[in-house]
Amino acid sequence: MAKPFLLGVLGGMGPLAAVDFQHQLLQAVNSQSDQQQIPMVVWNVPQIPDRQQALAGTGPSPLPQLIDGIEKLNRVGASHIVMACNTAHHWFEALQAASQAPLLHIADATAEAVAALSPTSVGLIATQGTLDAGWFQQRFARHGIETLLPTATEIRDYFVPGCYAVKRGEVAAGGELLARQAQALLDRGAERLVLACTEVPLALRAADWQPPRKAIDPAEAMAALCASLWQQQQTLF
Structure with missing residues (x-):
């Protein structure tokens, strides 16, 4: 049974x-x-x-x-x-x-959700450890989807301080920084965004920032x- x-x-x-x-x-x-x-x-x-x-x-x-x-x-x-x-x-x-x-x-659940939208490229917002591990990139590649990653400067100036702002309760302030990270990936050609850090969707909502096309929240x-x-x-x- x-x-x-x-x-x-x-x-x-x-x-x-x-x-x-x-x-x-x-x-x-x-x-x-x-x-x-x-x-x-x-x-x-x-x-x-x-x-x-x-x-x-x-x-x-x-x-x-x-x-x-x-x-x-x-x-x-x-x-x-x-x-x-x-x-x-x-x-x-x-x-x-x-x-x-x-x-x-x-990452398995996320890859299926991304593939259903049929983008040719996605911008991945995640911690350095997640980016280095490659779980998302590998799964997206199996669907023929290119992954655009944050630069080291963006990680330092936008992602890390934005993430830790959320953790100390400054959610909207963190969202303003993370919105800059998101926009940078869109400006480099990402068709969709994958918000692969749990603080990111929360922060972007608090900052009232939305991408032009629906982002994918792994959660x-x-x-x-x-x-x-x-x-x-x-x-x-």
Whole structure:
């Protein structure tokens, strides 16, 4: 017999992003009642070490705390687990090994959402660690989509200070910086933007900045995938 559907969300990176992801999940399910929404359990503990600093070699690894979160989700019987942080997927393999449930990769969900729009190029906004890992670029390339990346100067002047502004609660101010990053990619020819850092969509909304064509939010794409899995299981019973 199939395990009851219970989505585990490994959050805390940052805590606002995990709350936003839960909102995305509620929106992704076309429900007529509370009872039709996705059952979930969220481990939203923000004391996980900074992922950007860890990958830059200036801070401790978050892996022990990430594994602890996975173990907590194992104990409550999660049937599927997702992470509400793009950069944390750097430790995906180790976390999948620790998980008793399938761990869904945010780049897989995003690539399908991007491919459905059929762009020839996308601008990718993400942490340096995510850019260096290449998960998104590799998946986009399989669909024949070119990826345009931020320059080192843009990362330093726009992305990093914008991201950390959001983390300290200055969301609109961070959005103004991140909007400059987004516009720079559009100016270089990106047809669509992929907002592959959970602070970015939140900040751009707070700054009231919108691209000329709809951007792809990986959290929204992951929420849509989770909703699809939940609805598929509902049809089996």
